[in-house]
Amino acid sequence: MATFEQALLQLMDPIVILIIFGGVSAGLFVGAMPGLTATMALAVLLPFTFTMPALLGLVALGAVYMGAIYGGAFAAILVNTPGTPSSIATAFEGYPLAKQGRALEAISVATVASAIGGIAGVLFLLFLSPPLAKLSLRFGPAEYFWVAMLGVTLIATLSEGSLLKGLLGGAIGMMLGTMGVAPIGGETRFTFGMPVMQGGVEMIVALIGLFVLPELYNMAAQGRTSLGAVAVDSKAKAAFWHTVRVVLSKPGNLIRSCLIGEVVAIIPGAGGNIANLVAYNEAKRASRNPERFGTGVIEGLVASESSNNVTVAGSMVPLLTLGIPGAPPDAVILGVMLLHGLRPGIELFTTSGVLTYAFIISMGLAAIAMVPVGILGGRIIYRIIFRTPYYFLVPTIGLATILGTYALRNSSSDVLIMLILGTAGYLLKQVGIGAAPIVLGLILGTIAEVGYVQAMLGGAVYRFPVIRLFENSLSWILIAMVAFSAAWPLVSALLRRRRRRGEGAL
Amino acid sequence: MDKTLRTRTKILAVLGCFLALTFLMSSVEAEAKFPEKPITYIIAFNPGGESDITARLQESHLQRILGVSVAVTHKTGGGGAVAWSEFQRTAKPDGYTIIGHNIPHIIAQPLQRRDAGYRTDGWEHIMWFHFTPNALLVRNESPFKTLDDFIQYAKKNPGVVTVSGSGSYSANHLDMLRLEKAAGIKLTYVPHTGTGPVVPALLGGHQMAAMNYSMLGVQYSDKLRVLAVASDERMDTLPDAPTFKELGYDIVGGAYRGVAAPKGTPPEIIKVLADAFVETNKLIADKQVNLGFVMTYATGKEADELLQRMTKNYEAILKEIEQKK
Amino acid sequence: MIKNANSDLIAGVFGLLLSAAFWFSIDKEIGRLSVMFPRAMVIIMALISVIIFLRGFIKAERSDLFAEGNPRRVLVTGLLFFGWYFAITVLGFFVASVLAISSLAYYLSLSSRRVSVKVFSGWVLIVFCEVLFFYLIFSRLLHVPLPEGMFF
Numbered sequence: 001m002a003t004f005e006q007a008l009l010q011l012m013d014p015i016v017i018l019i020i021f022g023g024v025s026a027g028l029f030v031g032a033m034p035g036l037t038a039t040m041a042l043a044v045l046l047p048f049t050f051t052m053p054a055l056l057g058l059v060a061l062g063a064v065y066m067g068a069i070y071g072g073a074f075a076a077i078l079v080n081t082p083g084t085p086s087s088i089a090t091a092f093e094g095y096p097l098a099k100q101g102r103a104l105e106a107i108s109v110a111t112v113a114s115a116i117g118g119i120a121g122v123l124f125l126l127f128l129s130p131p132l133a134k135l136s137l138r139f140g141p142a143e144y145f146w147v148a149m150l151g152v153t154l155i156a157t158l159s160e161g162s163l164l165k166g167l168l169g170g171a172i173g174m175m176l177g178t179m180g181v182a183p184i185g186g187e188t189r190f191t192f193g194m195p196v197m198q199g200g201v202e203m204i205v206a207l208i209g210l211f212v213l214p215e216l217y218n219m220a221a222q223g224r225t226s227l228g229a230v231a232v233d234s235k236a237k238a239a240f241w242h243t244v245r246v247v248l249s250k251p252g253n254l255i256r257s258c259l260i261g262e263v264v265a266i267i268p269g270a271g272g273n274i275a276n277l278v279a280y281n282e283a284k285r286a287s288r289n290p291e292r293f294g295t296g297v298i299e300g301l302v303a304s305e306s307s308n309n310v311t312v313a314g315s316m317v318p319l320l321t322l323g324i325p326g327a328p329p330d331a332v333i334l335g336v337m338l339l340h341g342l343r344p345g346i347e348l349f350t351t352s353g354v355l356t357y358a359f360i361i362s363m364g365l366a367a368i369a370m371v372p373v374g375i376l377g378g379r380i381i382y383r384i385i386f387r388t389p390y391y392f393l394v395p396t397i398g399l400a401t402i403l404g405t406y407a408l409r410n411s412s413s414d415v416l417i418m419l420i421l422g423t424a425g426y427l428l429k430q431v432g433i434g435a436a437p438i439v440l441g442l443i444l445g446t447i448a449e450v451g452y453v454q455a456m457l458g459g460a461v462y463r464f465p466v467i468r469l470f471e472n473s474l475s476w477i478l479i480a481m482v483a484f485s486a487a488w489p490l491v492s493a494l495l496r497r498r499r500r501r502g503e504g505a506l
Numbered sequence: 507m508d509k510t511l512r513t514r515t516k517i518l519a520v521l522g523c524f525l526a527l528t529f530l531m532s533s534v535e536a537e538a539k540f541p542e543k544p545i546t547y548i549i550a551f552n553p554g555g556e557s558d559i560t561a562r563l564q565e566s567h568l569q570r571i572l573g574v575s576v577a578v579t580h581k582t583g584g585g586g587a588v589a590w591s592e593f594q595r596t597a598k599p600d601g602y603t604i605i606g607h608n609i610p611h612i613i614a615q616p617l618q619r620r621d622a623g624y625r626t627d628g629w630e631h632i633m634w635f636h637f638t639p640n641a642l643l644v645r646n647e648s649p650f651k652t653l654d655d656f657i658q659y660a661k662k663n664p665g666v667v668t669v670s671g672s673g674s675y676s677a678n679h680l681d682m683l684r685l686e687k688a689a690g691i692k693l694t695y696v697p698h699t700g701t702g703p704v705v706p707a708l709l710g711g712h713q714m715a716a717m718n719y720s721m722l723g724v725q726y727s728d729k730l731r732v733l734a735v736a737s738d739e740r741m742d743t744l745p746d747a748p749t750f751k752e753l754g755y756d757i758v759g760g761a762y763r764g765v766a767a768p769k770g771t772p773p774e775i776i777k778v779l780a781d782a783f784v785e786t787n788k789l790i791a792d793k794q795v796n797l798g799f800v801m802t803y804a805t806g807k808e809a810d811e812l813l814q815r816m817t818k819n820y821e822a823i824l825k826e827i828e829q830k831k
Numbered sequence: 832m833i834k835n836a837n838s839d840l841i842a843g844v845f846g847l848l849l850s851a852a853f854w855f856s857i858d859k860e861i862g863r864l865s866v867m868f869p870r871a872m873v874i875i876m877a878l879i880s881v882i883i884f885l886r887g888f889i890k891a892e893r894s895d896l897f898a899e900g901n902p903r904r905v906l907v908t909g910l911l912f913f914g915w916y917f918a919i920t921v922l923g924f925f926v927a928s929v930l931a932i933s934s935l936a937y938y939l940s941l942s943s944r945r946v947s948v949k950v951f952s953g954w955v956l957i958v959f960c961e962v963l964f965f966y967l968i969f970s971r972l973l974h975v976p977l978p979e980g981m982f983f
Contacts, residue, residue: 043553044973047562047578140712141696162892164883168846171876175853178869181584183699185865186674188584188619190856195591195623199583213912220908221900223942268706323725324706331552331702335559338797343725391939395932396961398912402919402928403965407975410581411588415916423909430896431838431845449868450699456867457696458668458713546976577974620858674864697864 007357011365016059020362023063024369028377030064031071034081034212034397035404037204038068042332054340058359061336063366065329066118066312070370073110073305074378077103078227078385079397081212085203085273085443086311088436089280089304091211096296099226103382106301108243111374113254113302116247117309118367120258121265125313125320125360133321136266141458142469145451146478147267151274151444153485157281158436163489169433173441174448176201176421183446184453196413203273205405205418206442210435212401213422216394225390240375247302253283257303261310266317268326273443279307285488313363320344320356540601540775544575547765548605550589552582555700556721557606557763560636563793567786572778584622585673586611591623599768601775604632609762609816614675617824626817630771631809633783634764636799638719639737640681640757641747642669643730645708648715653733653753656715657689664692670713672701680823681736681759682717688755719760720744721798736760743798759819762802764809780805833896840891843884850877904942911935923980928962929955 010016030041041064049057072087077094090110097106124132139147152170159166179190180200191197219225247254257279264275283303284293293300315326316333323344325331334344342348348356385393405418425435452469459465469475547565551557561578568576581589589605590612597603607629615622642653650656660667671678674697682695696713698704705722707713709729716722723732724743732747736757740749750757765783767776784803791801804812853873857866886892897905911934918927933955940946946954969975 039553043580046553047565050562050566137706137710140707140710164879164886165842168842168876168879168883171872171879172846172849174872175849175869175876178872181587182674182865184674184697185862186585186618186676186697187858187861187865188587188622189858189861189865189869190853191621192856193621195621196588198585198591198619198623199588202583217905217908218899220904220939221897221902223900223904223939268703318706322706322709325702328552331555335553335555335562338725339559339562339793341796345726345728389940389943391936391943394908394939395935395958398915398935399928399932399962399965402915403969403977406977407969407973409583409588410579410976411583412916412920412978415919419912419916423912426905428842428845431842432892432894433842445868445872446699453864453867454696454698457694457864460668460694461666577976579974579976 003353003357006354007361010055010354010358011059011362016056016362017365019056019060020063020366020369021373023060024067024070024366024373025377027064027067027069028071028074028370028373031068031083031087032074032381033400033404034075034079034083035204035208035401036407037084037404038065038086039328039332040404040407041065041068042329046332046336049336050339054336054342055355055358057336057340058333058355059362061329061333062312062359062363063369065333066309066363066366067370067373069308069312070111070114070118070305070374072308073114074107074381077106077110078382079212080215080226081397082207085207085439086276086308087304088207088211088273088439089276090301090308092280092294093297093300093304095226096294097301100296101227102296103227103386104379105243106296107378107382108240108375109247109298109301110305111371111378112240112243112247113305114309114374115367115371116254117258117261117306118312118370119364120306121262121310121313122360122364122367124262124310125316126357129317129321132262132266132317135263136268136318136324136326137322138472138474139267140472141451141454142472142475143451143478144267144269144447145455145469146475146482147270148444148448148451149482150478150485151277151440151447153482154277154281155437155440156486156489157284158277158440159434162432165432166434166437169428169435169437170441170444172433173206173438173443174445175441176206176438177203177442177445178449183450184457196411199409199411201417201421201442202408202414203439203442204408205414206421207439208401208405209418209420209422210425210438212397213419214426214429214435216397217423217426219390219394223390225385225393227386240371246298250299250302253286253299253303254306256282256286257307258310261307262314264307265311265314265326268315268318268324269447270326273327275311276304276308277440279303281485285492290492309367313360316360320348320360540778541572541574543602544577545572545601546603547576547578548589548593548603549578549580550582550586550606550608551580553580556638557608560763560790560794560799561606563790564635564783564786567789568782571782571785585615585676587615587619587622587624593768594624594628597768599630599770599772601767601771601779604765604767604779605629607764607766609634609764609813610677610680610759610820611761613813613817613820614680614824617821618675626813629766629769630776631813632765632767632776632779632805633787634762634802634804634809634812635783635787636794637737637760637762637802638721638799639735639741639760640677640717641720641723641735641744642685642733643708643716643718643723644714644733645711645730646728647711648731650715650733651731653748653750656733657691660689660691660693665694667691667693667715668696668713669693670696670698670704670707670716671718672698672704675824675827677759677761678717678719680820681757683823683827684757684759685717685750685755688757719798720747720800723747724796724798737800741798741800743795759816762812762816764804776806832898832902835893836896837887837891838894838896839883839887843880843882843887846876846880846883850874850880901942904939907938908935911938919978919980921980924977925962925966926980929958932958932962 030036072084075083076087076091080095082088094106155166155170260279261275318324319330455468456465459468593605734750915931
């Protein structure tokens, strides 16, 4: 326990506190801008951390990461465009709330949920690392494939209209993901004769295009923003303690979402991008009135924002214990650690124990710091967006989007891809194919492909390589979850119909 | 009227002289001293990866030695091909844009892809600064204690042994193929999307072995066992790991990382950059060696020869693959 | 606005066209590992498209297309965005953005207010500062080399 106390002492330094607040604010800004992502922010911060002592550098990175995942909620709530992929589900409930004039309330809820999630992630990391790390290692190619299939069943929840069109969107997303270099096999596919297409469609580029651009087109079409004027009692509802009470009033939802966030976080490669969608789906499923989801249901918002912040510290379980980055920002953090001579593994918790524990605790502090920064910043951002006339808002968001897309890979062709996808997305929305299934397909496509092909290769032992997909016990658990998740919409529809018929008969 | 015309002509004349002078001065300046502006150092892979970390380590020393700021930028995609093709297409040969490049990627990709967008010989090499030899690794719990165990088992069970590695037709893959050939065994190569995913696959027992870089052996010395290393001599950081060579298999290979300038860059400028990189390499040597890298100092002619040698090595294997298809 | 369009037919046709485009660009000589997954996906996508298409004949989902607001403004906005992109490649990020943002702001404001020359020049100044702000942050602080065109 001495290490623990020493770690806390290290954090009492005013410089550390300053860095935490600064990092969270910077992260918030980055996350809120559609186009800038957490990974980008960390990559930019990286060179600056070289000249800093190891602890300060790591604290800064952790704070920015935490702030950025939280910041994505702002864009999702106010402009219906997730600022980072980990806030896709936040828009589903956050934006309708904003339209009803309850934006400030939504922001408060997102803040509290994110803070609680962040702290939960830190607690998981501190106390449950060893068993979680072991669990993380049990995910092999077959398990990855089934996790991807589980993701596919989410499409049912996410399709705004017919399930079939949602599936088509998912398929389109997966096809987009195959463009470029094959992850297994290394050959280039679907470049249509352009060497630059070897880089494929980057997920963030598609995310920005498919979510932001249709929203901008909508604003242009309607000649106004969709932010409703502030409802009468919304300011009171947005007050901090009231919000805390609201969020904690449904503890089941909160606990479940945090657990989901943690489990998804330890699957290297899945990360926050999927966590918020799975948590949202579960919240919807557990609710007594799932039809209400999409109209501004607070539990949905809580589910999304708490689970994604759990992944910040949560995905560091495999990172710190085994050196395996759970999500792209972790790769940057790993790089910094290696540079300072910190090697993941037992050493980290013993020889460099003070540093490691200080780093972990600092992320918890960052989560707490998000509250004042968020509530204050949220009000300012809200006021700015609200006061800006739509004819300035559209081009300015366009500017942020173009910059963010370009900065991702220093590629102007990415900007063109973003515009094309965005315009196509707007048109597809008219015929009932939404953006979320397409983006989900894009995310899941690579995971599914890598898992499937690797399993097939490993299954060379058998006459029918497919058997490899059914070898492990973990695979079977996942298969059961997939079956359950796929069957649920049909089962619940049947149950509801029977219930209604029963009531009608009375 | 006359006066105005004369004044105007005078003004024009002065302006003309001024312009001529500026032209003269700028052309003289261009010869005078390189570098004067900031240099852009492009990395074709993700931040946090080995190429990126190396560049960051080099950055501060380069800035000090060259006296200008060196901006590291990333341009990922296609396993490096996106950055390399754009570089060969658009970068100006004035020494202010340089790019990190890797063997065998720049050999294998143009040979193997329909249109990688760039040529293996389409640059002026500044330097190859380090080498990460391939290594055959298994996890501690594996029944294979030596390379011989591994080969004997593979001989009795063709195609059963799964070997993971980073990328397809990459250094890992190609040396695995050379091992197959040299030992007369049949393995199943399972490509992964980078060095990162190889580790959990190995640790979790999902793959039986890995042909990856020696760095993993150094970083995970308590969890992984190195059966053999593909270098000329035993590595100081892995004293217990035999080389393929000493066990009788002539396999020396791995990834070389280096930096290049566009074709046509003047040799004097290349020399300035090469000297800077050589000095930097010496300064960062201990940090890198600790992480498992082997430093190399191949500049100028040596650098070209290295590339040609490796190209010959890999061409043979790649041709075989093409024929088998 | 297109009233009561058969969105199923449209979606189905689009899906089939996309499947065809992908199917026919599969390289004949591509290796087995690289083509396994995409080939399966194209077939799945085509199947789903066919089902949606057929549903268009049986029990179609009909909806009004482009029902919200004025579709012509969407078109012009789209053209301006693409124009912005091409302008960046020719004129460089800074100049292109100032022009594009000003034009977009002006065009979009037409529907709700009159803009005098004086007001517009004020806007251009604001836009100039805005682009400058982002330009400095990205190029100086973050070291992201923004596209340069004729000017800088």
